[in-house]
Amino acid sequence: MYLKSFSRTLARIGTRALVMASPLLLAGCDLNFWRMDGHQSTIDVAGPVARSQRDLFYITCDVTFVIFIIVASVLAYATFKFRARTEADAHAEPPPQGHGNPLVEIGLIAGSVFALVIIAIPTLKAIWYTYDVPEAEKANAYEVTATASQWWFKFEYPKEQINGVGPLTTGNELVIPAGRPVRIQLRTADVIHSFWVPKLAGKVDMIPNRGNAIWMEADQPGYFWGQCAEYCGDSHAVMRFRVIALNEKDFAAWLSAQKEPARVVAAVAAGSPQAKAQFASYKINEYGFTPKWDPGASVTPLENWQQQQFPNKDENPALIAQGRKLFQEKTCIGCHTVRGHEGVGITGPNLTHVGARTTIAAGLLENTPDQLARWLRHPNQVKPGNKMYNGGYIDPKTGKANFTLTEEDITALVAYLSSLK
Numbered sequence: 258m259y260l261k262s263f264s265r266t267l268a269r270i271g272t273r274a275l276v277m278a279s280p281l282l283l284a285g286c287d288l289n290f291w292r293m294d295g296h297q298s299t300i301d302v303a304g305p306v307a308r309s310q311r312d313l314f315y316i317t318c319d320v321t322f323v324i325f326i327i328v329a330s331v332l333a334y335a336t337f338k339f340r341a342r343t344e345a346d347a348h349a350e351p352p353p354q355g356h357g358n359p360l361v362e363i364g365l366i367a368g369s370v371f372a373l374v375i376i377a378i379p380t381l382k383a384i385w386y387t388y389d390v391p392e393a394e395k396a397n398a399y400e401v402t403a404t405a406s407q408w409w410f411k412f413e414y415p416k417e418q419i420n421g422v423g424p425l426t427t428g429n430e431l432v433i434p435a436g437r438p439v440r441i442q443l444r445t446a447d448v449i450h451s452f453w454v455p456k457l458a459g460k461v462d463m464i465p466n467r468g469n470a471i472w473m474e475a476d477q478p479g480y481f482w483g484q485c486a487e488y489c490g491d492s493h494a495v496m497r498f499r500v501i502a503l504n505e506k507d508f509a510a511w512l513s514a515q516k517e518p519a520r521v522v523a524a525v526a527a528g529s530p531q532a533k534a535q536f537a538s539y540k541i542n543e544y545g546f547t548p549k550w551d552p553g554a555s556v557t558p559l560e561n562w563q564q565q566q567f568p569n570k571d572e573n574p575a576l577i578a579q580g581r582k583l584f585q586e587k588t589c590i591g592c593h594t595v596r597g598h599e600g601v602g603i604t605g606p607n608l609t610h611v612g613a614r615t616t617i618a619a620g621l622l623e624n625t626p627d628q629l630a631r632w633l634r635h636p637n638q639v640k641p642g643n644k645m646y647n648g649g650y651i652d653p654k655t656g657k658a659n660f661t662l663t664e665e666d667i668t669a670l671v672a673y674l675s676s677l678k
């Protein structure tokens with residue numbers, strides 16, 4: 258009898274333990290889980306704001322862990338000590354029950370208050386700290402504006418005014434100076450979105466008619482993943498972006514490269530001496546790095562970004578010229594700005610230097626010729642509902658195509674877009 262109930266209890270405990278541990282066991286196959294250093298990790302942080310939030314999380318975990326140990330030990334003790342030892346025990350009346358021992362109750366209340374205070378003090382401090390750039394560093398803070406639209410991000414640099422145009426504007430990749438606080442004004446062009454770069458800072462909503470802001474700082478130059486964190490319609494899950502932090506020198510070089518109008522590649526024969534001269538004449542300001550041209554070289558995400566700042570060695574000027582023409586004919590110019598070229602639209606991301614970015618379609622696809630072609634071939638299969646397809650490629654009212662692109666058109670457009678360094 259004893260043995261039977263004992264083994265039953267053991268079996269039950271065993272099953273419980275297995276169920277509870279199964280996520281851990283499954284994840285055991287994946288070492289990354291234990292390191293917790295994924296692209297969007299809030300544990301493996303890279304800046305002071307995210308660090309203060311992570312530390313607060315740890316404090317809360319520690320306090321609750323201590324509570325767990327105390328409660329679990331008392332429970333284990335009571336369960337073991339007062340268990341039914343005999344069959345008769347199991348059916349006997351419960352022993353007299355005690356209620357309201359003042360000492361225990363006051364002790365528990367005091368204990369809970371104490372635990373809450375331990376959590377509350379650092380919480381208030383962290384709220385204060387993450388709310389805005391610390392007073393002492395305010396003068397040093399860099400300001401940018403991020404505006405969300407379904408389903409992409411626009412970034413503006415109010416300090417970088419371009420004559421007769423307005424602030425420098427980019428899309429989907431936010432470049433910031435490393436080691437310096439950056440205050441980001443958060444706006445939205447349509448519904449509520451939320452701005453989140455997990456390794457740098459927690460999320461803040463972008464709300465219509467409300468001027469929110471967030472601040473963050475990257476300890477070192479790096480490449481970071483961001484994500485819209487508030488459900489905002491069809492393609493919300495793939496509304497991403499990147500943050501690239503550069504040292505002061507590279508940041509200044511990047512700003513001056515971005516302020517230039519779009520690159521002009523004259524239509525000369527591919528591989529001709531003129532083409533080579535044209536390529537060689539393209540000078541990317543004063544970056545402190547050179548790309549690793551070796552195609553087999555393993556590069557970090559930041560090095561990959563650096564590589565993107567330089568023109569492709571095998572670019573075809575004639576094809577690029579054809580792409581530029583198609584960009585007008587197929588009405589792309591009505592939605593996209595390509596400063597210095599014909600593009601003037603503002604419905605879609607600014608493409609003046611799109612070739613220098615590492616991603617397209619709001620951080621979803623790598624900016625390679627294949628992925629660009631995939632995007633142009635059928636934007637709606639990549640991002641359901643997107644406003645480039647619905648309103649551009651097709652008329653949403655009639656469902657009829659406004660224009661079509663042949664494979665040749667796509668090849669030329671890809672060459673053109675990739676040349677916009």
Ligand code: HEC
Binds near residue numbers: 587
């Ligand atoms: C009706 C307006 C509209 C037209 C016309 C249009 N686009 Fe777009 N385009 C958009 C919008 C909006 C996005 C952002 C889509 C998203 O990520 O949700 C976009 C995104 C892009 C991107 C990715 C940019 C990035 O930052 O991720 C490229 C490249 C692009 N379009 C090229 C083109 C080309 C080439 C054409 C012409 C064949 C074209 N677009 C026509 C509105 C338009």
Ligand SMILES: [Cu+2]
Binds near residue numbers: 487
């Ligand atoms: Cu969203």
